[in-house]
Amino acid sequence: MSYWLMKSEPDVYGIDDLAAEPGQTDHWDGVRNYQVRNMMRDQMREGDLAFFYHSNTKVPGIAGIMEIVREGYPDHTAFDPDSKYYDPKSDPDNPRWYMVDVRFKRKLDRVIPLTELKANPALADMPLVKRGNRLSIMPVSEAQWQAILDMERATVE
Template sequence: MQYWLFKTEPDAFSIDDLANMPNQTEHWDGIRNYQARNFMRDQIKQGDQVFIYHSSCKDVGIVGLAEVVKEGYPDHTQFNPEAKYYDLKSSPDNPRWYMVDIKFKQKFATLLPLKTIKEMADINEIGLVKKGGRLSVMPVIKTEFDLLLSCCQTTN
């Protein structure tokens, strides 16, 4: 099992939106960064655990937990000229972009703020605390995942 952090803007798609989806499951589409795409296409596997992180909002931080229920497959939005994430250079025979499906597991009672994460002495590998490492999809090492999860759950 691997561990991840997926960023989302809550005005576009929030942890509450995921919780309210049919079967509390949704595809994670719209990723348009090659490194993040490679994670989704090649490394993220069914059963992996995912922190949901709200960004580009007043209160940024980890808000909940999800689980990968379907491994990487072509992001259908890249083929639709009417879609926000349409990619003229992509084709069904040679897709450029991938997505995974995730299932809601838990919304934390309180958000774990980025400021707090940055102040944690044992958190120094996750991209959130590194310059230039702030991808929308990023790996989290197990020790940091466990520490962050314990912080999130003790605030419940």
């Protein structure tokens, strides 16, 4: 099993939106970065777990956990001229963009803010806390995953 962190802006699509979906499942669409596309297409597997990270908000941080329930497949929004994710260069016969399906597992007991994540020495090598990393999906090591779960229940003074 692999672990991931997947970012979304909560005013566009947040953890509560995923929890409200039928079956608490939805596709993760709109990724338009080749490195992230490759992770979704080639590395994410059914059963992998991912942190749901709220980005571009007053207090960015990890809000919940979801599971990958369908491996990478062509992102149909790239073929839809009415979609904000439309890409005229993407062809259904040779798709450029991929997505995965995710299912809500749970909200964390509290949102773990980016400031706390950056302050945890166990996460120093995590791409999220490194300057200049703007990828919307990134791998998380098993040790980092556990360190973040440990933070969830830690009392913050």
